[in-house]
Amino acid sequence: MTAIAATARRQGGRDRSALLTGLLILPASIWYVFLLVAPLAIVVVMSFGEKARNGGYVPAFVLDNYARVLERPDPFLDSLRLATLGTILTMLVALPLAYFLATRAGRRKGLLVLLLVIPFWTSFLIRTYSWLIILGPRAVASFFQDLLGDERFRILGTDLAVLIGVTYGYLPLMVFPIYVTLERMDRTLVEASKDLGAGRWATFRQITLPIALPGLITGSILVFIPMMGEYVIPAILGYGQTFLIGNALVLDFLEARHWPAGAAKAVGLIAVMLITITAYLWFLNRGRQTRDVSVL
Amino acid sequence: MANRDLDWYLRQAARTRVNRRSFLAAAGLVGGGAALAACTGGATTAPTSAPGSDAPSVGPTTAPEVESEFFLYNWSDYVNPENIETFKAEFGVSNYVYDTFANNEELLAKLTGGASGYDVACPTAEFIPGMVEEGFIQKLDKSRIPNYAHIDPNLLSQSWDPNNEYHIPKDFGTTGILYRSKVVTEPLTSWREFYDLATGKYSQRVVMVDSLGDVLVMPLKMLGYSLNETDPAKLDEARALLMDLAPHILALDSDTYQDKLSTEEAVLCLGWTGPLLELRANPETEDTKYVVPSEGTLFWLDTWVMLADAPHPNASYAWLDFIHRPDIQALETEYNGYATPNVEAKPLVSQELLDDPAIFPPDDVMSNLEGADYLVTDDEGRLDLWADFKSALG
Numbered sequence: 001m002t003a004i005a006a007t008a009r010r011q012g013g014r015d016r017s018a019l020l021t022g023l024l025i026l027p028a029s030i031w032y033v034f035l036l037v038a039p040l041a042i043v044v045v046m047s048f049g050e051k052a053r054n055g056g057y058v059p060a061f062v063l064d065n066y067a068r069v070l071e072r073p074d075p076f077l078d079s080l081r082l083a084t085l086g087t088i089l090t091m092l093v094a095l096p097l098a099y100f101l102a103t104r105a106g107r108r109k110g111l112l113v114l115l116l117v118i119p120f121w122t123s124f125l126i127r128t129y130s131w132l133i134i135l136g137p138r139a140v141a142s143f144f145q146d147l148l149g150d151e152r153f154r155i156l157g158t159d160l161a162v163l164i165g166v167t168y169g170y171l172p173l174m175v176f177p178i179y180v181t182l183e184r185m186d187r188t189l190v191e192a193s194k195d196l197g198a199g200r201w202a203t204f205r206q207i208t209l210p211i212a213l214p215g216l217i218t219g220s221i222l223v224f225i226p227m228m229g230e231y232v233i234p235a236i237l238g239y240g241q242t243f244l245i246g247n248a249l250v251l252d253f254l255e256a257r258h259w260p261a262g263a264a265k266a267v268g269l270i271a272v273m274l275i276t277i278t279a280y281l282w283f284l285n286r287g288r289q290t291r292d293v294s295v296l
Numbered sequence: 297m298a299n300r301d302l303d304w305y306l307r308q309a310a311r312t313r314v315n316r317r318s319f320l321a322a323a324g325l326v327g328g329g330a331a332l333a334a335c336t337g338g339a340t341t342a343p344t345s346a347p348g349s350d351a352p353s354v355g356p357t358t359a360p361e362v363e364s365e366f367f368l369y370n371w372s373d374y375v376n377p378e379n380i381e382t383f384k385a386e387f388g389v390s391n392y393v394y395d396t397f398a399n400n401e402e403l404l405a406k407l408t409g410g411a412s413g414y415d416v417a418c419p420t421a422e423f424i425p426g427m428v429e430e431g432f433i434q435k436l437d438k439s440r441i442p443n444y445a446h447i448d449p450n451l452l453s454q455s456w457d458p459n460n461e462y463h464i465p466k467d468f469g470t471t472g473i474l475y476r477s478k479v480v481t482e483p484l485t486s487w488r489e490f491y492d493l494a495t496g497k498y499s500q501r502v503v504m505v506d507s508l509g510d511v512l513v514m515p516l517k518m519l520g521y522s523l524n525e526t527d528p529a530k531l532d533e534a535r536a537l538l539m540d541l542a543p544h545i546l547a548l549d550s551d552t553y554q555d556k557l558s559t560e561e562a563v564l565c566l567g568w569t570g571p572l573l574e575l576r577a578n579p580e581t582e583d584t585k586y587v588v589p590s591e592g593t594l595f596w597l598d599t600w601v602m603l604a605d606a607p608h609p610n611a612s613y614a615w616l617d618f619i620h621r622p623d624i625q626a627l628e629t630e631y632n633g634y635a636t637p638n639v640e641a642k643p644l645v646s647q648e649l650l651d652d653p654a655i656f657p658p659d660d661v662m663s664n665l666e667g668a669d670y671l672v673t674d675d676e677g678r679l680d681l682w683a684d685f686k687s688a689l690g
């Protein structure tokens with residue numbers, strides 16, 4: 001009798017906890033379904049459709065849109081190049097900065113982190129426009145013109161300007177993950193490494209870098225993905241001279257009003273990013289295993 | 297040195313009104329104006345009031361129960377704020393909402409998305425047929441717009457609305473050549489001369505607006521074709537011209553081409569008359585000139601239309617009639633710097649503007665202009681050409 005009651009009570013408890021779990025997961029599930037799965041499904045379905053007469057979408061099943069993507073791969077390749085170079089450059093700038101913030105900044109740490117964040121209270125567009133002034137013919141460019149004695153020297157409208165722009169724009173996304181990993185680093189490991197006779201470079205390579213690696217990976221993915229879809233910075237700082245996949249999407253959706261063609265390019269972009277990031281992680285995992293062995 | 301220059305830029309930025317037909321600027325600079333003003337420590341960004349502004353307030357025409365709300369969907373900064381205040385006071389419209397779109401496509405996208413809730417919008421004329429076809433806009437009852445009688449008949453009955461059922465012309469302009477005459481001293485009256493200078497002496501000092509429908513006008517008119525050409529063979533000829541031009545282009549830019557002209561970074565520009573008044577008003581850039589090329593060019597007409605589901609029809613009719621009252625319309629022209637279609641308003645516009653062939657093209661120039669055809673705005677051959685051209689830059 002009592003045993004049955006106990007079982008029933010336990011049963012009820014389990015039901016209740018299942019209900020609670022369900023309730024707690026609900027908001028995340030709704031978010032996931034409505035803001036990730038559904039839009040993605042719409043994009044995929046639309047990519048096989050045809051353009052309506054006044055723009056938009058008519059249901060159909062054609063592969064033309066994908067054929068067109070393969071016909072013009074240049075924007076994909078250019079975006080891939082920019083995103084790769086941009087990610088590497090961001091990493092080179094962010095690593096020393098994050099290292100300094102995490103280990104050397106001391107009491108000023110909070111202030112410095114705040115200073116890093118403050119510019120982001122301003123609109124992204126305004127910050128990008130401000131680089132027009134900094135790199136423009138009346139500031140940095142004129143300095144280099146005088147220095148090099150070359151009247152024609154300019155930065156704006158070149159790939160360099162775009163690279164500077166994206167590096168600046170996405171730097172915090174790289175700095176913070178690295179900062180967090182280094183912040184938690186056990187400093188005694190570094191001391192131990194030095195006690196055991198490792199030089200600075202060896203310590204950095206064998207202690208600091210492996211510890212910072214998860215942050216670097218997170219940061220590079222966070223930075224790489226938006227850079228692949230970037231189109232505002234090339235339009236402003238690149239003077240519209242670079243035609244990236246983001247620009248191609250704007251052309252399809254806004255100028256041509258050919259949603260299916262744009263959807264096919266968007267699917268292509270997702271595919272390129274998935275492949276690149278999978279390959280990147282696979283490569284890193286392989287690399288990490290061998291390094292783990294060498295550290296041992 | 298840098299200090300003075302930064303200051304100069306900030307003053308420029310604070311003074312620059314957001315341009316009609318500018319995409320990024322409209323998207324972001326609204327907030328930015330405030331930020332920049334904060335930087336410069338209270339630079340006055342208030343638009344200068346148009347001269348002759350103490351004229352309005354003609355006795356109110358008895359309007360039937362005008363609603364207290366009115367929702368307008370328009371290009372940014374495209375109505376004289378003074379006129380809005382007069383309208384609100386005169387008709388008791390307490391809630392006047394002015395929302396903005398950056399281009400015609402954005403307007404269409406918003407309407408495609410379902411009921412917009414707006415009363416009146418301002419598409420460019422060639423977009424009217426599509427909006428009619430989709431049932432976005434309604435026929436206008438002209439008897440409720442007496443001032444419609446002032447519209448120049450030459451501008452009416454065009455291909456986009458043959459029976460004038462759906463639109464009222466707002467203002468019009470052209471696509472042409474802006475240049476700094478201080479630097480460019482050669483004769484410059486045609487697309488051909490522009491092209492030769494751009495590929496020659498002024499290589500890399502050329503900026504063009506980032507707009508297919510405008511850029512394509514140049515090669516097609518040079519070849520003597522219609523700017524609405526879609527024939528693949530003729531487009532290939534235009535493609536060859538554009539591909540040869542590509543390496544000489546400094547920038548494709550619809551938003552800040554004015555700045556590039558004012559720093560002389562660019563001295564030749566394929567663009568609109570929008571920035572002309574401001575550039576000429578500045579002593580440093582007063583040598584800026586605008587040419588309507590002799591081969592002919594694009595004529596664009598912006599229009600007032602009433603949306604099919606307009607929640608406040610009486611306020612809408614009141615506004616449509618009000619805005620074409622000659623004295624009110626003259627203030628619009630002084631403020632926007634675009635040509636008015638209202639013949640009664642013209643005598644009230646300052647002589648300086650009227651005499652400016654860049655803003656009010658003379659008749660012989662007008663006869664050489666051509667409107668855009670809605671059907672070519674998404675022609676695949678033209679879009680491919682445009683994508684190729686963009687890839688060839690840089």
